[in-house]
Amino acid sequence: MxxxxxxxxxxxxxxxxxxxxxxxxxxxxxxxxxxxxxxxxxxxxxxxxxxxxxxxxxxxxxxxxxxxxxxxxxxxxxxxxxxxxxxxxxxxxxxxxxxxxxxxxxxxxxxxxxxxxxxxxxxxxxxxxxxxxxxxxxxxxxxxxxxxxxxxxxxxxITNEKLKQSIKERNHERKVLLDFYELGKLNPSPITGYEINTVMETLGFQFDRKSQCSFIEDRTKELKEKYEKELKGKKSSRPRILITGCPTGGVRDKVLKTIEDSGADIVAFENCCGVREKAQLVDETIDPIDALTEKYLNISCSIMTPNPRRFIALDEMIDEYEIDGVIEVVLQACHTFNVESYNVKKFVTEKKEKPYLYIETDYSKLDVGQINTRINAFLEMI
Ligand code: BJ8
Structure with a gap:
């Protein structure tokens, strides 16, 4: 639940x-x-x-x-x-x-x-x-x-002091969120990818930042305890999946839920619903405008050319989260992620020697059946 x-x-x-x-x-x-x-x-x-x-x-x-x-x-x-x-x-x-x-x-x-x-x-x-x-x-x-x-x-x-304070507070939130995402590194993971994605989307509708943080901290603590008491040492046979590509908030049920209902665990998100922006903190020791510039310039979205940081992130995450297969979700007509998927597939299958599935979709329900079939076939192959 x-x-x-x-x-x-x-x-x-x-x-x-x-x-x-x-x-x-x-x-x-x-x-x-x-x-x-x-x-x-x-x-x-x-x-x-x-x-x-x-x-x-x-x-x-x-x-x-x-x-x-x-x-x-x-x-x-x-x-x-x-x-x-x-x-x-x-x-x-x-x-x-x-x-x-x-x-x-x-x-x-x-x-x-x-x-x-x-x-x-x-x-x-x-x-x-x-x-x-x-x-x-x-x-x-x-x-x-x-x-x-x-x-x-x-x-x-907006004084330097106000900005520095704002950076400090946001960095704290990032660390709390990173800790939550990194629950997926535990094997077996104590949380579903569907829950991670839904929680992250709902946080945007809360405006009390302190209670947002406490909720995430408490939930992370609770799930770590659950892992220690009930799951540790009992590795699951369910394939561990990493999601990459476009944001998945609009296809949460159609794609993410289907993956987990079909017998796999989504343990990592290398996309904007995951760690893409959270991984690097803003440097609190330098000029705040320089620090924001550096941090936000380094985000590894496919709209950057070239975009080497995405491959560094994929490389590390596939190892750290013990990934068995990568599913790339591309929203229809997203040309940058679509084109970049050629190199992502090569990287995942040749360099990391992991299975890779490409899903191109939109927000309609027209392709629900087809996606279901392709996900099931992919998971059988792992
Ligand atoms: S940093 S992923 S939130 S641009 S999916 S609208 S790119 S055609 S959402 Fe994105 Fe910022 Fe990048 Fe993240 Fe265009 Fe592609 Fe649509 Fe996209």
């Missing part, structure tokens, strides 16, 4: 309750900033006294609305996010004073132009590569530009 914050019974219940919380925050005069991507330096948003709220769409419900303006053959995450905004079906969007987006993939950056017509959208121009000279300077300028935009918008000064 999965355990969610505040004893919520489901992701949907947590999301609904979150609406009331964000409404209450607005009534208290708190500023809200909508965000979409792991590249957003949320430390700056907290340092501006505002609260970030994730707006990534994970449902196919608003896609028809989005397709009135956007092409059908666009990534479902982008269509779902835009559909919620344009149809006014998402209170999180409704209560956002401004949006922060980044020029990651082409679909997202062009969607932000349309979004800006509904709500002020500040777009950070992300370099395409991660070199320490040109890319660093370019991205640093964008950090300063965001800082100035937030200061002007909310009539506040």
């Amino acid at each position: 999965i355990k969610l914050p505040e004893n919520f019974e489901s992701y949907e219940e947590a999301r609904r309750e979150g609406f009331l919380k964000v409404k209450a925050l607005k009534e208290q005069g708190t500023n809200v900033v909508g965000v979409f991507c792991t590249y957003t330096p949320i430390e700056l948003i907290y340092a501006a006294g505002a609260v970030p709220v994730g707006l990534c769409g994970t449902s196919d419900e608003p896609i028809a609305d989005a397709e009135m303006h956007l092409p059908k053959n666009l990534c479902p995450l982008i269509k779902s996010s835009y559909g919620f905004a344009v149809s006014e079906k998402c209170p999180y969007f409704y209560f956002s004073d401004m949006i922060v987006g980044e020029t990651t993939c082409d679909g997202k950056k062009k969607m932000y132009e349309l979004l800006n017509e509904i709500r002020p959208t500040h777009v950070m121009h992300l370099p395409q590569g991660q070199d320490k000279d040109h890319a660093f300077r370019y991205w640093r300028d964008e950090m300063v530009r965001l800082k100035e935009t937030l200061e002007e918008k909310f009539n506040i000064e």
